[in-house]
Amino acid sequence: MNAKTMTVAGIMSGTSADGVDVAVVRIAPGKTRPKLTLLAHEGFAFPAALRRAVLAAMNAASTSTAELARLNWRLGIAYAEAVTATIKRHEVKLDLIGCHGQTLYHQPRPAAYAGRRFNCTWQAGEAQVIAAAIGIPVVSNFRPADMLAGGQGAPLVPLLDYALFADAKRGRVLQNIGGIANLTAIPAAAAPDRVIAFDSGPGNMVVDALALELFSKPFDRNGAFAAQGAVLAPVLTAALRNPYFQLKPPRTAGREQFGREYAAKFIAACQRHSKKPEDALATATALTAETIARSYKQFVLAKMKAGQSGVDYIVSGGGARNHTLMAMLAQRLKPLGCELAASVDFGLPVEAKEAAAFALLAWQTWHRLPGNVPAATGAARPVILGQVTYA
């Protein structure tokens, strides 16, 4: 199939369960990589009842089949409404939609179940609901194909990172800070098989949980609470001993590692050292910054060195709006030779990047082109991702 220029909407809702981001991207075939132009992007907070339902399903030890079926459908409605509002506001005409869906369960490593061992994943959000509402095809369910090719099904954003940011002279690190923090590192002049990508650990997830528990706020706006606290060094040191941080990439994390249970223990540990809730927020923020910087130092730094003029460390995701976190990051990354920036400095608003990635992945699938970067997911080969729901 000859690749076509298309206008594609990408829909992303991440582990923060804060809402839906939509990016509308014009995608044209290019000589070595597709060319992307961002036409529009919008963010839509989940209504409180939906956010509660999503968080409950993610954290549940048990739930009901009816609950999950309804949630799957309800998310489809939320995605359809988000796209409808975006195309209305910006008067764009879409050719295709790519929907990541809401990860309710992600198990990258094989485990025994009903007599067989396998890994598995589930992103909810009924694609048919979206296709019916908008009247154009929807690509969804991107992760299983990569997992069946031996990968972890994540991260899938590296294809976009490479297409937009790979540079002949500069090393580039694309650091997304959503609920989980993940990075894509692209050495200067590197081919896609030299891309390094993995989850460093918690992004906003622990900070958000503490903000809710200690301040009844969904997140620490601009990092204001953390800015008034002091990092509790013994708590941070103990937290850094978590075995997740010793795992070699490829590695992925989620609420399974850093969800509600983790946050409850973290709060208890902080309260043994300080009565001031701001100190707990500062410590959780430092955990994110420290594990990002350590991940870079341990697994990336040595591979970035050759033949480059420097490294741009480009942050996206809601965490880029947390000033305290960004200051802590700058302080740790500067000595490692990185210049901290936000994706918006490179023309891509911080909320739009992941959504744009799923627009590109949908475009790839539509043309029967692979979407995974095997160096990033650990897959044995590039594969076509997901499935198409025709309107």
Ligand SMILES: Nc1ncnc2c1ncn2[C@@H]1O[C@H](COP(=O)(O)OP(=O)(O)O)[C@@H](O)[C@H]1O
């Ligand atoms: N102004 C802000 N100040 C601090 N943190 C923010 C701000 N805006 C968003 N965030 C953080 O970003 C999170 C959402 O980021 P996002 O990139 O959408 O993550 P995900 O992909 O996991 O949904 C929020 O839960 C919050 O922690």
Ligand SMILES: [Mg+2]
């Ligand atoms: Mg989000």
